[in-house]
Amino acid sequence: MQQRHLEQAERHIAQGKRHIDEQEERIAALARIGxxxxxxxxxxxxxxxxxxxxxxxxxxxxxELEK
Incomplete structure (x- = not known):
């Protein structure tokens, strides 16, 4: 059960990183055009x-898994 939750958390972190990277790119593009x-x-x-x-x-x- 915990292993499945860990895998899900890892997916959420990876997805979050993609969202952050994409948003940073959007901000840079917006800033370039003023x-x-x-x-x-x-x-x-x-x-x-x-x-x-x-x-x-x-x-x-x-x-939890270390316990």
């Missing part, structure tokens, strides 16, 4: 926060 990046940066900050939660979740699972 567009307002405020909302895009807010979304990126949400992605960072969610990613931190995914990483902490994985850490909890790993601690």
């Amino acid at each position: 567009a307002d990046t405020t909302e895009a940066r807010k979304l990126l900050n949400n992605f960072y926060a969610t990613q931190a939660q995914h990483i902490e979740h994985r850490a909890r699972i790993l601690r």
